[in-house]
Amino acid sequence: MRTQFLPFSPPALSDKEIESVLETLREGIWLSSGPKVKKLEEEFKNYVGAPAALAMNSCTAALHVALQVHNVGAGDEVIVPAMTFSATANVVEHCGGKTVFADVDPETLLLTPQAFEKAITPKTKVVMPVHYAGHPADMEVINAIARKKNIKVVEDAAHCMPSKIGDKYVGSSDNFTTFSFYATKNMTTGEGGMLTGPAELMEQARMLALHGMSKDAWERFKPGAKWEYDVPRPGFKYNMPEIMASLGLIQLQRLNELYESRMKMVRVYDKFFKNFPYAKILATRPGFQSSHHLYVMLLELEKLSIDRNKFIEELTARKIGTSVHYKPVHMMSYYANKYKLKPENYPVSLDAFNRMISLPLSSKLTVQDAEDVIAAVEEICQKYKK
């Protein structure tokens, strides 16, 4: 057994990130959004092939601003998969809209086009597919349905980087797409995010992300620039600080290396779980590249005498850190009470939730760490098999 606790998802930082942050502090000129934020937007845009990019202080902020640009308000319905982090739905509520949940595919836990289509009403304004675990949703079909019904699409790509549909990166589409640089995400700035999408809507998003001001600080403090600005619409304080961008620039430069390192663990897990009778893993569809943000194991509870929570306790006792992604949002008390929802209203999400454990996975962890996890999983299954 391990002697040291294995953290679920430690960030993979190098001396380069540390040096980059120190450089920003030593220069001591820009601490709020400045030239490094501009550079990160430019490099991110080029990496994924986005029409335009806006750096923000979180993915949640990017989701909120995207819905604001689409003018989601009272009376508008927004379709959200039940299997996601609550932030995806929370922003709908912040806009005064109505969250409408839809169930997911049992093999990928992605919003299905069928469930999306079934949830549409004349009031549907936006659909928010989530690229769960970094595997892209079926965007070709979802986009086609949305176009036909005049519904806007906002992609929650918090788990992506780098994820692809065919040879195109998630983030290259004309939909607003939101990325997270939260501490556990594939690419991190501690807290942070990016919004990509159509250039003609990005200026509005940029204004809303900085108080609704018609000019950002970068423009107002340029030599010879005029100080005056207008506030045509009350905005938010969602811009990315320079220190975060210093970190992000290096993480983006290292992204391919980080992905390769993550894949080494994924391959070890995949090989083991392919023929493992006590748990299933998520499917990867041909034609898609998953960023493998999460490694989700779905327990075959019928073959075990313990439940998911007890399994987690057993892993913790063996010094293996885990997490659960996610308790479905319709089961959270706010949503359950407001919309009078029962857990079994979205049976696929509920069933997956009861079985799921996210195993340790990070670019910082090693093949040996994956072997330790596998040994612990195997031991627990042998102990509690029926």
Ligand SMILES: *Cc1c(COP(=O)(O)O)cnc(C)c1O
């Ligand atoms: C992490 C996450 C978010 C929120 O990201 P933040 O950057 O922490 O705001 C939103 N949606 C999903 C699916 C996430 O995993």
